[in-house]
Amino acid sequence: xxxxxxxxxxxxxxxxxxxxxxxxxxxxxxxxxxxxxxxxxxxxxxxxxxxxxxxxxxxxxxxxxxxxxxxxxxxxxxxxxxxxxxxxxxxxxxxxxxxxxxxxxxxxxxxxxxxxxxxxxxxxxxxxxxxxxxxxxxxxxxxxxxxxxxxxxxxxxxxxxxxxxxxxxxxxxxxxxxxxxxxxxxxxxxxxxxxxxxxxxxxxxxxxxxxxxxxxxxxxxxxxxxxxxxxxxxxxxxxxxxxxxxxxxxxxxxxxxxxxxxxxxxxxxxxxxxxxxxxxxxxxxxxxxxxxxxxxxxxxxxxxxxxxxxxxxxxxxxxxxxxxxxxxxxxxxxxxxxxxxxxxxxxxxxxxxxxxxxxx
Numbered sequence: 133x134x135x136x137x138x139x140x141x142x143x144x145x146x147x148x149x150x151x152x153x154x155x156x157x158x159x160x161x162x163x164x165x166x167x168x169x170x171x172x173x174x175x176x177x178x179x180x181x182x183x184x185x186x187x188x189x190x191x192x193x194x195x196x197x198x199x200x201x202x203x204x205x206x207x208x209x210x211x212x213x214x215x216x217x218x219x220x221x222x223x224x225x226x227x228x229x230x231x232x233x234x235x236x237x238x239x240x241x242x243x244x245x246x247x248x249x250x251x252x253x254x255x256x257x258x259x260x261x262x263x264x265x266x267x268x269x270x271x272x273x274x275x276x277x278x279x280x281x282x283x284x285x286x287x288x289x290x291x292x293x294x295x296x297x298x299x300x301x302x303x304x305x306x307x308x309x310x311x312x313x314x315x316x317x318x319x320x321x322x323x324x325x326x327x328x329x330x331x332x333x334x335x336x337x338x339x340x341x342x343x344x345x346x347x348x349x350x351x352x353x354x355x356x357x358x359x360x361x362x363x364x365x366x367x368x369x370x371x372x373x374x375x376x377x378x379x380x381x382x383x384x385x386x387x388x389x390x391x392x393x394x395x396x397x398x399x400x401x402x403x404x405x406x407x408x409x410x411x412x413x414x415x416x417x418x419x420x421x422x423x424x425x426x427x428x429x430x431x432x433x434x435x436x437x438x439x440x441x442x443x444x445x446x447x448x449x450x451x452x453x454x455x456x457x458x459x460x461x462x463x464x465x466x467x468x469x470x471x472x473x474x475x476x477x478x479x480x481x482x483x484x485x486x487x488x489x490x491x492x
Contacts, residue, residue: 135159136296137244138253139236140190140198142183145255145299147190147318148310152298153253154194161197161249162187165240167207189317203239210234216342219365222393223470229283229484232256233421237291245294253296256280257304258481260297267424268292270481273300282439285474285484286421336366348396350377353389353408361398364391370410370466375400387466405463409492412467417448417456417485425482427456434476435460437467437487443476456485 138150140162153160164187168180184200191198211227211234218225241252257273258281270292273279280300287295299307311319343365350359358377361367367375371388377400379385389409390399401407420427428450434443435458445461458473467490475482 133157133159134250134296135248136161136251136253137247137249138162139240139255140164140187141255141324142186142190142318142321143255143324144311144316144318144321145257145307145323146187146253147255147316148302148307148314149253149255149296149298150190150194150196151310151314151316153296154196156298160194160253161199162191162194163199163201163240163244164188165235166200166202167204167211167235186318186321193316194314201240201243203235206239207235210238216339218470219339220343221470222364222391224368224468225470226472229286229472232283233286233288233291237287237295241291241294251294251296253298255299255307256284256297258284258297258300260292260295260300263424265424268295270297270423272476272479272481273297275300275303278304281481282436282472282474284481285472286419287423288421289424292423339365346396348398350375350398350400351392352386353399353401358386358400364393364396364398367391367398368466369468372403405465411463411465412490412492413460413463414491415458415460415467415473415487416451416489417458417473418453418488420454420456420483420485422483423481427483433482434478436474436476437464438471443474448475455488 136153136158138146138160140146150160150162164184188198211231214230215225215227236254244252257275257278259271259273261269261271263269267289270281270284272281308319345362347360347362349357350361351357367388369388372385375388377386385403386400387403389401389407401410405411427448430447430449432447435446436443444464447459449457451457467487469487469490471487472484473487474484
């Protein structure tokens with residue numbers, strides 16, 4: 133059995149994870165990662181104080197040691213600055229994936245190891261298996277509707293070796309049943325839907341706090357002016373609503389198909405496969421991370437371009453700079469630079485990377 137530090141977020145999943153680890157015989161302590169306190173007057177709800185109270189109540193109920201780990205400066209530097217700079221450059225960053233790599237299994241794991249713990253556990257819906265060589269494989273969660281392995285795509289093999297995901301072995305109703313069985317105060321708590329650690333705030337409102345509006349033209353794929361946008365950083369590829377361009381065709385909508393950063397133009401087109409810019413067949417993947425596999429020769433795998441997207445067959449080929457050329461067997465809709473692509477072999481997560489460029 134191991135000495136495990138559980139990241140208690142104040143939610144039901146991490147609470148149940150702690151209870152499960154205790155039942156398995158591990159030596160367990162809980163910690164609340166204090167990453168964001170909304171001291172800058174941002175819009176939206178950042179309920180960190182309530183989450184902290186709930187996490188403490190769970191630890192007391194389970195009779196385990198509890199601590200608060202202040203990671204506010206690291207979170208600002210590694211997540212918020214990354215997020216804002218990405219939107220400034222016109223790409224679509226994914227803070228939740230980077231949060232796992234840089235925070236939960238980055239600085240928080242470093243802290244845990246320094247404190248004498250052997251592993252960090254979270255409430256992620258993913259599964260872990262130990263391979264014959266002693267290293268770890270991450271698998272999709274047992275609950276197909278809650279699987280969160282995509283958000284672990286940029287983890288390193290070292291991080292995976294020191295991570296535990298006990299909730300991922302169960303279906304969501306079973307996790308809540310565990311929390312009820314142990315009479316945990318979070319058993320009936322609603323799941324958070326916000327940005328990692330920041331809370332339930334619209335991304336556009338969050339970004340607007342850091343990046344001022346920069347109005348420009350909205351044009352169609354032929355360059356015809358269709359309206360005005362308040363700022364390119366407020367839009368993402370494939371966006372159907374919120375751009376303000378009404379469609380004269382019944383049953384057909386305009387969607388965002390591109391951004392012209394030089395001219396500060398937002399480009400819209402019909403939401404159909406023939407529209408230039410909307411579907412991508414080939415991409416360059418950077419910031420590649422692998423989990424016990426090598427991407428040094430061409431191979432076919434399943435590539436998942438977004439969290440709720442289906443994993444599709446694709447071929448990857450190594451290119452200069454440690455990057456990968458990826459070719460989808462079937463062109464994919466609304467693949468945007470900055471987004472994360474997760475690689476799978478069936479249900480096993482192989483790693484992932486960041487879309488750097490996309491060929492339409």
